[in-house]
Amino acid sequence: MRRLTLALVAASALAGCASSTANAPAPQAAAQASPSPAAPAPLGVDAARHLTGTVAQFQESCRQDIQKAQEGFARFKALPAPRDTAVALGLYDDASALLADTAGRSAIATNSHPDEALRRAAEDCEQQVAKVQAEIDLDRGVYDVLASLDLNGQDEATRHYVTNELKAFRRGGVDRDEATRAKLKALNDELIKLGQEFGRNIREDVRSVEFDPKELAGLPEDYVRAHPAGTNGKVRITTDTPDYLPFQTYAKSAKAREALWRAFRKRGHPKNLDTLSRLIAKRHEIATLLGYPSWASFITEDKMIRSDKAAAEFIEKITTASAARAKSDYDALLARKRKDEPKATVVNPWDQAYLEDRVRAEQYSFDSQAVRPYFEYTRVRQGVLDITSRMFGITYKPLPDAQVWHPDIEAYDVYEGSKLLGRIYLDMHPRADKYKHAAQWDLASGKAGKTLPEGVLMCNFPKPGAEPALMQHSDVETFFHEFGHLLHHILGGHTRWAGVSGTRTEHDFVEAPSQMLEEWAWAPESLQTFARHHQSNAPLPTETIARMKRADELGKGLWVRQQMFYAATSLRFYNRDPKGLDTTATIQELQERYTPFKYAPDTYFHLSFGHLDGYSAVYYTYMWSLVIAKDLFTPFQTEGLMNPAPALRYRRAVLEPGGAKDAAVLVKDFLGRDYGFEAYERWLNGT
Structure with a gap:
């Protein structure tokens, strides 16, 4: 996931994880984009910037940087013509x-600092930045100077950058009267606070269920050993990912699975009922003030998809295309459930992961527990580093003495030969009050000859300790996905302008490069470079990988329909006047329309659906990007996954240009043609 905070008028305004965008270079742009050998090392020596200083230091760095930015905009506005x-x-x-x-x-x-006081100071800083950004976005003086710049003779990236910035200013209301602009600023301040409140209520709401030890039957031995009974004889299982996912997949007790499933789907309740409603209403107020019928209409306008109507049509297109696969999947799960419960008439949502695992084991001869010993965390991490190093011609230098804000965090400098490209931080294990899913954030923007890009990966994978940190294959896939965002940020962080660097592409393209990198989690030629048994060191057998891939076909239709449920929820909440909107009732309606699973009363999935803030109406992005990702992968299928030649072309054409061109042009530069739907259809149909 690319972590975005979509503030007021700039759908590309990023707080928390960079905005959106990607591309391919023209010869002139490529020459200008090459980094200076004298580029500074990441971050410098200010401890507050490393997030390792005191609260006071952090607050002062926030104040200073906001002031410097404001002074920069003031100098920009004061430039005399001709400029x-x-x-x-x-x-x-x-x-x-x-x-x-x-x-x-x-x-x-x-989202990750262990000190509550500093987390609160950081929230306050986010609000201050958002307020200043809103003022800049609505500053007619800034817009007029930007509009006055002569683009004749400028390279394509510069023309693209300025043109898109001017569009964003106009979309945001810079040309409205003073009273309207003041209202927009106030609304943006409120929106940022609501978004922070929504996320905090999710992040801090970790629930748990206590079980009798016998209710852990079916779970892997290392999981059971890592969860001993307490003094009351009960085993405490939390809703954090390393606890939750294996439990849903392997626990034999449907009653136990249901109990944890329900706890998981009550996170954020009841606090986020009101917070989400106010968040939706505030966005609608902003959109209508800007002259749009809805927030969805506003937010889709500058994406590849261009309109909320087109987004709705895309959701229905995918829903229709996946109907037969989804029905086949559900029928297979119900048939398997009837082996245990002959009178069963429905598959419950807490049955899905367990039944899929059973069908894969019994009908596809694939035991997902049997592959876990091959995916020990430190080996997976090294495998991701080694594979991407070989593909893209880069190396990673570990920095054991780097300043980090928690002992779990690892830092690496990224090099191409002797040239430093940037720095990455891996924050990969769960802890209290940390972000609960998987995402990548930008810590520093990159700009050729001036600054180097830095990014942070936040995940919640098992932590090495007394027990080996064995991952499920889905975790491995997630690792590759999120690392794809990190690479996009680092390799694309050397453009002439920071404003088009890295992932600053159209938002509905931003997931495509990371989704494509997931393919390396499935191929023998990549998997067997690191997937070795943590005890015997034997590589994951080729025939096991083949069975794993065949077994993965089961559930694909249901997964796609689940994604369409999420996408439809995201769009429905934002594509109309929210007055009178009952978000819980809407969730029930959409779940039963897009998936075969009945809504379970007194559950509130939407209240912990963080994308409703960061992605707002555009969750369709994931499937839209996947259509493109499947086509981007076709040259690798032909030339070889571990062949550096297509990887280098892909790096040059898609990753490095940042937002210097429209995403569709970037893809065409790499493929030599427009992207199509055929590769996605082949994937969906298993052909």
């Missing part, structure tokens, strides 16, 4: 990047 385009745009770009980086490190601290 040198490169000089003027340099001022604007540096000030914009400084605000984005201040927001980025604040969001990272908010």
